[in-house]
Amino acid sequence: MSLGDYLWSARSRFWYVTLAALLGVGTTLALGQWQLGRAATKQALQAEIDAQSARTPLDNADVLANTGLRSVVHRRASLRGVWLADATIFLDNRQMDARQGFFVLTPLRLTGSERAVMVQRGWVPRHFTDRNRLPDLQTPSGEVSVQVRMAPPPSKLYDFAGAPLGSIRQNIDLTEFASEKRFPIWTDFSAIELAHDARDGLSRNWPVVNTGVDKHHGYAFQWFGLSALIAGLYAWFQFIQPRRRRHDVS
Numbered sequence: 745m746s747l748g749d750y751l752w753s754a755r756s757r758f759w760y761v762t763l764a765a766l767l768g769v770g771t772t773l774a775l776g777q778w779q780l781g782r783a784a785t786k787q788a789l790q791a792e793i794d795a796q797s798a799r800t801p802l803d804n805a806d807v808l809a810n811t812g813l814r815s816v817v818h819r820r821a822s823l824r825g826v827w828l829a830d831a832t833i834f835l836d837n838r839q840m841d842a843r844q845g846f847f848v849l850t851p852l853r854l855t856g857s858e859r860a861v862m863v864q865r866g867w868v869p870r871h872f873t874d875r876n877r878l879p880d881l882q883t884p885s886g887e888v889s890v891q892v893r894m895a896p897p898p899s900k901l902y903d904f905a906g907a908p909l910g911s912i913r914q915n916i917d918l919t920e921f922a923s924e925k926r927f928p929i930w931t932d933f934s935a936i937e938l939a940h941d942a943r944d945g946l947s948r949n950w951p952v953v954n955t956g957v958d959k960h961h962g963y964a965f966q967w968f969g970l971s972a973l974i975a976g977l978y979a980w981f982q983f984i985q986p987r988r989r990r991h992d993v994s
Contacts, residue, residue: 758982765978769971776967783960790955793818797953802894804854807861813932816894818953821935823861823890825854829883831925834912837901840867840947848881848946849898849916851929855887860927862918862934863890864898866946878911882944892935 802821810816827850834846846868851860871877900915909924918931936950 761978761982765974765982768974769978772967772971772974776964776971779960779964779967783957783964786955786957786960790957793953793955797893804856807894807930808854808857808859810933813896816933817896819894820938821892821894823852823854823892823935824887825852825860825890826887827851827883827885828853828860828927829885831927832881832883832911833916833921834868834878835898835916836870836912836914838867841949843869845869846879846912847898849934850883851925851927852888852890852935853927858928860929862898862916862921862929863892864895864934864936866937866944866948868946876912880945884944890935890937891939892937895934895936897931897934 796818797820799819802816802819802823804824807816807821807823829850831851833849835849836846838845838847848865848868849862850865852863853860868879868881870879897918898916903914918929918934922929922931937946937948938950939948
């Protein structure tokens with residue numbers, strides 16, 4: 745190889761490596777900035793959740809006058825009504841404290857209204873050997889006062905088409921449930937029971953509402969760290985190491 749060919753090859757390699765390094769640094773910086781943007785969005789959402797939780801608790805009148813999910817979600821409430829125990833649903837394959845079981849959902853018909861709120865009352869373990877056996881559940885009769893946190897409709901897991909519509913279900917759609925049971929129920933929100941009542945045998949160690957801001961900050965740190973690593977390796981192999989070699993030779 746002639747000297748000219750060698751210099752051309754070295755020059756080409758330099759620019760190829762430079763282009764790859766610039767692309768790597770630019771991409772990782774952009775991904776880091778994207779994660780910071782996600783974190784900022786989640787911070788705003790967490791601030792809204794915290795502000796909602798700190799507001800004065802709702803009562804029946806407030807819920808009856810609500811204008812949709814956004815006006816009540818994440819707010820605490822003290823609701824009075826009657827449990828519609830015959831319409832209790834057990835959502836299968838739900839975990840609490842790393843144990844498998846059911847989330848127990850029972851509609852609460854509010855005092856002064858014919859309409860009900862679906863209350864996620866708590867968690868109960870399923871029978872060890874008989875998967876179709878319903879747990880013994882104590883549901884108070886007559887008017888009760890329930891301390892809750894207002895929430896979106898119950899979350900859903902993967903479900904197969906044609907899932908059964910008995911007491912044990914994988915998921916629940918509140919609109920379909922209202923049509924099935926033929927009584928009015930709010931379909932755009934539910935409630936999560938908070939107060940512990942040892943008499944009903946339900947666990948209520950609900951996870952704290954957290955939007956995961958720290959996770960996005962961690963991802964951003966990783967991307968920025970990778971960007972700095974690419975830049976550092978580029979500087980070392982393209983400039984520092986060749987200069988040290990020339991210095992050693994001379």
